[in-house]
Amino acid sequence: MGLELIVMTSLVLLWMAQTTSARLNVSLAKAGCQALCGNISIPYPFGIGANCYINDMYSMECRSDKLYLTGIKLEVLNMSVERWPIWVQVNNPILSQSCPGGNGSADVVHGSTSVNLTGSPFTFSSSLNVFISVGCNNHARVTNLVDGTTAQCITICDGSPDRDNGCFGINCCQTTPPGNFSYDLRVFNVNLSRIETYNQSGGVPAPLIPCMYAFLVDKDWFRYNLTDPFALRGMDHVPAKLRWNLYNMESSQLGIPKYRGGYCGKVWYRSSSDIYGAYCSCSPGYEGNPYLPYGCRGTYILGSSLLYFKVHL
Template sequence: MGLELIVMTSLVLLWMAKTTSAGLNVSLAKEGCQAWCGGIRIPYPFGIGANCYINAMYSVECRRDKLYLTLLTGIKLEVLNMSVDSFAQFNGFAQVNNPILSRSCPGGNGSSDVVHGNTIVDLTGSPFTFSERSNVFISVGCNNHASVTNLVDRTTAQCISICDGSPDRDNSCFGINCCQTTPPGNLSYHLRVFNVNLSRIETYNQSGGVHEPCMYAFLVDKDWFRYNLTDPFAIRGMDHVPAMLEWNLFTMEPSQLGIPKYGGGSCGKELYEPSSNIHGVYCFCYSGYEGNPYLPYGCRGTFILGSSLLYFKVHL
């Protein structure tokens, strides 16, 4: 009579779903502070009221269910989206409404010296910069010469569009009725304030081209432009388009945040603006964790529980 012993091992894994800010509707705001304005989240270090933001540069306003950045220059920018996620070079981001510049449009008698729209949005003295990698500078129109100048280091980017009377248009903007260029700016001189110039490269001819006297220019979120405007002339009648801003904790130290050391996230320091030797603080959640790293224990993640069960089968 033989003895057979069979050992079977089963590992049971219990995967606990990610405890995300979206899944459990966890607030990204400081405790006791307004967490939403309309459909826009308000993540700390931003907030409404002196006890809800980290300092005055991160103060926001909620008016008629619309969220606004309140810049020290007096300009208010409507916020379309805001995130504490590491977006580019350890920066968070904010998507805002940015003005469109137009020239020679009906209503201004078609005169070349009539300009509509705010030509300058100044982010000086704020923690925000225009994202060079996520925005694109666009000019729409016939025989346009458009330029955008970084007013900090005076670098300029420009593009030219020629005329085409074809009704078939797309948003490729490679020089036919529409052109594009990368906005000026670099790690040493971030784009905080710029000026736009629009001019004709030749006399406009109503018998040719797209029969469009207007010239348009704007800095825009390139993904929004790509996926939302199949025809660049759809910006007729629009005053603003979405643009991307980057931010971090300007001129601060990690110790000022009071973030304890824990497994979910961490804060660091980087040279934010080399030309001015200005440092900034960025925080992030580790892989597998989500939430707001700027709050104590604000990053939440996944856990795996395991157990082993042994089964014996004996034959005599």
Template sequence: MGWKEAKVYREEGCCGTLAIPFPFGTSSDCSLDESFLINCNNHNYDPPKPFLNPDSIEVLDISLDGLMKVASSIASDCYDKSGSQVYATVSDLTLSHFPISSTRNKFTAVECDTYALVEGSEEWKQMSAGCVSWCDSIDCVVNGACSRIGCCQTSIPKGLNDFLVDIPSFRHHTRVTSFNPYGYAFVVEPEAFEFWTSDLKDLRNKKIVPVVLDWSVGNVTCQEARKNLSSYACQSIHGECKDSSNGVGYHCHCLKGFEGNPYLLDGCRGTTS
């Protein structure tokens, strides 16, 4: 059975409440290849939750625009009044296939006594980014402002498939314990997080945040991909190919005046005015 016959009969599946558009699928028969396989077989959740296979990372949303949102943990630390660390948690994310979007995420730290760091690697290169968040009084902190006073944000490096967050403290919260006993740091989609002064106390009990990934097909450019039509993923006659801007591979898009799934033979359909 050829690629077209095996792969295009199912436009969209689902896992729990999440729609799974092709080239993703919940089985090898319904996904383009192993990298697009979504694991929906974890019976510990009702309704089921989708996870990236084999990374076991929860998928929150998939867009045919080449974006995917996944759940990521939050790094935290806590000190008592004497400056002794009570506990600490880490935030890390390691992906097998899809890079973390450098344009749709921000590294964020919420704390009045920290210099937060996010480290990642691209092949053999180690890269890092960081920001400083400082304040002596809750009166200095402004809701909605990540301006390095109680909250700071910075960009992350391009092309990362992993990151690890660390949140060292300057004075172990000894001057701010009364209103800021905890520190938090994480990579997050900016639209999904708005800073409030109450976040300095408990981050409103958030445990996970959404991180945006860039996904693409294959490991060649559009020009190279078109040379092998049997594996070329842009199947719709009303679709076009665009090279990935973050990592290797390409995306398929419907032409202007059409909408739908360009990875299917009849996936791009004309829009009505």
């Protein structure tokens, strides 16, 4: 008599995805190109040296372990290419300031500053940055010269030494920069002027600090790294985030094959115009540089099998 014993085993899905490109040890640079400047990764389409960047506006240079965008001459602090929103964090100059002159003379005012990134693929993001003014009796304004929209805020005086980074009108104010997805800040003007506010006794309170400042700053950096906005009075630069786009390029021009890890497509930047660009992203579970062929890497193990053993007794 034969007895058939069937033993069935099943290997179930095992999924494991690395969470950072550092763990995967994947270079973000084009093959044969410099991958790091100091501790900052240099992702294609940016690069250092001939044939390492997609066009001249993405050319970079490394000086004393500091990374710079050649075209707009700003120092780069960090970069993002893996998925939307894609950005470059730069060391952005304080845009406008006004300080009292010596010996009772008139204010030394640098109260109006214009910024023009026309011809570059970069804009100051209105969603990733915040417009800040620090000081006493400030009226700060930033105007988007593309669509004419303006954002402004006013500070009033308080001589109290107690302060934090709340920045809601007492010695410091903040507002969202003008702009949107279609009209981020590419060409804009910043103006800073004094106003008079009065305390309960009817006089103008003495300012806690004599100077006024206005600037665009990375809102996450401002929120999590700056406990006292008045510390900015000793700084010439603050971090800010630029969006970047591959304008007027088709995704086919990037030479990215279809594969599981990433994808490229076409994005329209203004629905009422013909401004478009190529955009790439890593798929969920993959990390790396989607702008390189097979640049998004992940570790997926999928196994499923049935093993049958027949034993005849």
